[in-house]
Amino acid sequence: MLKNCTHIIQSALKSDIISIQTSFYFILPIIGLLLVHFISKYIFKREVEHAISSILSSLSRKNGLIKQVKIYFPLITAPITVGFGGSVGLLGPAVASGAALSSSISTLFHVNSKNRVLFIGCAAAGAIAAVFKSPLAGLVFAVEVFSLDLTLASLLPLLLASVSSIITSYFFLGDEVLFRFEVIEKFDIMDTPFYIILGIATAIASIYFTKMYFIIQRFFNRFSTALQKLVIGGIAIGIMLYFIPPLYGEGLGFINNLLRGDHLTALGKTPFDEHINNIWIVIALIAGITVFKAIAMTTTLAAGGNGGIFIPTMVMGSALGTVVSKIINNLGIGFQVSEANFTLLGMAGLIAGVLHAPLTSIFLIAEITTSYELFVPLMITTAISFIISKNKIEHTIYTQELAEKGHLLTHDKDQTVLTLMNLEGCIETNFITVQPDHTLKHLLSEAVAKSNRNIFPVIDSSNVLIGIVSLNTIREIMFDNSLYHTTTVDMLMTPVITYIDYEQDNANSAMRKFQDTGAWNLPVIKNEKYYGFISKSKLLTAYRRKLINFTR
Known part of the structure; x- marks a missing residue:
């Protein structure tokens, strides 16, 4: 539902029915945010919440009880946010909707609070597995993010949730996948120093991503009304979209174009097209996406949009991995690395650094590529990114506020x-x-x-x-x-x-x-x-x- 609704909105905005030139895309985010604002205020009469953070809060403070309205609230507001150009992802709302449904089912059958947590973990595993067709990544994500105990009692439900969601996804979407990629260039021991460099780069980018998120959130908290946030945020997003079109929506097409090595299509039409033949201009533009994706995403959320941070993290990581590989290949030092592989490794590094979920990132990329050829580079990059970012920033975007209040669930049983x-x-x-x-x-x-x-x-x-x-x-x-x-x-x-x-x-x-x-x-x-x-x-x-x- 999330995917199809978003696709319908985007197709309508680009069709002859609603003829809006690219140069006028800057007005679309304001329209989308206005629609979300009125739907939230006058129909659902509730504020938009950060998906994963609100789930974690429900687990720690309300025994996993989530209001039924949250089943369909994200299914309406998230596609509008993303369809009109909001630079956020759909995975968070998918998890939020599934978690609310799981909570309602557990209440219906009088499930105790401990098993209700497992129900919600199954919803998260199912969402990840369905979106990426990666059952192991979904299972590990639920364990890492929701601090579930990986025992036989929890492993079987998580596996069943992942597998059943993938079967459902195949039933409705066939073998369509978000990323279709096959590893051609194998692991080369001589590239190890570059994997270490990428790990450090993704760690720095992860720290930047997290800090920028809280800086922008604090900035928008200064405004007293939601309409002020909406107008200022909408204008800011529109300006960024005008100069950097790939920031529009989730950015999955941008990632796929980078994986195919088609950086011109990935960048789209920009004000700098006359200089696009200069590879260093291309590198600078892709680096700009690395910098501004975090700003555009947080601005969308702070202005009242509904969406997640998982996909934007992957977009930012893919851009960074491409930038690092292109710099290595064009420095004239006699080394050539696979840009597509580095694009994948960059995604893994950002997921490990921003979400503090290194195992999720490793299994996700391994399952996306249907190969374990990149397992060693993945371990090097994600381990370095996670260690550095975790040492610098103890808690993630998901958990910072809960940790400050002492409401965070962890793997520490006590x-x-x-x-x-x-x-x-x-x-x-x-x-x-x-x-x-x-x-x-x-x-x-x-x-x-x-x-x-x-x-x-x-x-x-x-x-x-x-x-x-x-x-x-x-x-x-x-x-x-x-x-x-x-x-x-x-x-x-x-x-x-x-x-x-x-x-x-x-x-x-x-x-x-x-x-x-x-x-x-x-x-x-x-x-x-x-x-x-x-x-x-x-x-x-x-x-x-x-x-x-x-x-x-």
């Missing part, structure tokens, strides 16, 4: 269990509160005598926590009648230094606070008001139960 835990079930609210002007007699008769607790929160008239009275503190004076009316609670309480913020803290940060303070009970603040207490024993018990359920 960390994942803490992330999945809900603090609400650990909070105890049956503590008797007192006020600072209450006397010792009131404290003893109305709180101590009626409670089985040994701590008493002190609140003011606005229910703001200002201190805590411990039974150990008053034990020595609680039977001294002479102090009953002269001693007040504010003279006995201790100030609150450490507390758990209901909105900001999670189980992981709460556990860290217990460890740092050595406390056995910590107060919980909700909306700046006193809410209750969490005890270390309650938290550890909840952790143990969650761990048992998670590892079954």
